[in-house]
Amino acid sequence: MPDGSALRISNLRKSFGEHRVLDGIDVDVRAGEFVAVLGANGCGKSTALRCVVGLERPDAGEITVDGRPAMVFQRIHLVNRRSALDNVCAGALGRLPLRRSLSPRLFPRELREEAMWCLERVGLADHAGRRTGRLSGGQQQRVAIARALCQRTNVLLADEPVSALDPSAAVRISELLASLAAEGLAVVAVLHQPQLAVRCADRIVGLSGGQVTVDAPTGAVSSAELDALYVPGGVVV
Numbered sequence: 626m627p628d629g630s631a632l633r634i635s636n637l638r639k640s641f642g643e644h645r646v647l648d649g650i651d652v653d654v655r656a657g658e659f660v661a662v663l664g665a666n667g668c669g670k671s672t673a674l675r676c677v678v679g680l681e682r683p684d685a686g687e688i689t690v691d692g693r694p695a696m697v698f699q700r701i702h703l704v705n706r707r708s709a710l711d712n713v714c715a716g717a718l719g720r721l722p723l724r725r726s727l728s729p730r731l732f733p734r735e736l737r738e739e740a741m742w743c744l745e746r747v748g749l750a751d752h753a754g755r756r757t758g759r760l761s762g763g764q765q766q767r768v769a770i771a772r773a774l775c776q777r778t779n780v781l782l783a784d785e786p787v788s789a790l791d792p793s794a795a796v797r798i799s800e801l802l803a804s805l806a807a808e809g810l811a812v813v814a815v816l817h818q819p820q821l822a823v824r825c826a827d828r829i830v831g832l833s834g835g836q837v838t839v840d841a842p843t844g845a846v847s848s849a850e851l852d853a854l855y856v857p858g859g860v861v862v
């Protein structure tokens with residue numbers, strides 16, 4: 626995309642039956658930017674991300690992505706009995722000939738090297754050979770992020786990536802997302818902790834009533850604006 630934008634969402638609308646969840650969302654994310662998406666339960670954060678990766682079909686609007694986005698989730702879907710490295714290699718399965726993707730033993734050497742580099746980027750190279758089932762929750766989330774990186778994406782989406790983690794692991798994962806953005810990725814993460822967003826993100830996008838009600842650099846968002854995102858109707862009382 627010519628203007629440095631990595632993800633552009635324009636007038637995104639999505640309803641489930643009579644329930645209008647997204648009522649014309651506009652968001653623009655640039656390469657190198659970490660955007661935190663905040664908002665009350667059920668305001669449509671996941672639905673918006675799911676529309677971007679094609680897990681939901683929008684009713685209207687336009688979504689333009691630089692390449693294919695990759696997504697990580699709160700529930701970390703890894704193969705526990707496989708090594709961290711094998712799980713990261715799996716991020717590239719869509720690019721491999723079927724024959725090569727059937728068994729980890731057939732993963733080409735170049736792919737293993739690339740997966741190792743992805744593990745290095747998330748600070749987990751030392752654990753490449755360990756079964757993911759033996760890793761901590763924070764380490765498993767790092768493996769999931771490395772697997773997303775192995776998809777060679779320019780746009781990393783994360784839906785509540787730290788909600789299952791203890792506070793210090795949550796900070797470290799949020800800082801990792803910030804560092805990946807600093808390396809040039811566009812990162813969009815749904816967070817449930819405004820203080821983490823303020824600490825780590827470049828920009829905050831707040832959803833309320835199916836619309837974007839906050840979209841500003843982190844330092845420019847007041848605590849009253851953040852509080853309003855969690856008040857029914859989005860109004861400070």
Ligand SMILES: Nc1ncnc2c1ncn2[C@@H]1O[C@H](COP(=O)(O)OP(=O)(O)OP(=O)(O)O)[C@@H](O)[C@H]1O
Pocket residue numbers: 641646664665666667668669670671672673
């Ligand atoms: N497949 C679906 N069918 C029907 N309703 C749905 C579906 N997916 C989501 N919804 C509804 O859409 C609304 C928005 O859901 P969504 O998961 O996007 O919210 P959220 O902001 O991510 O919430 P949370 O913070 O609780 O994860 C909710 O009321 C939810 O019940």
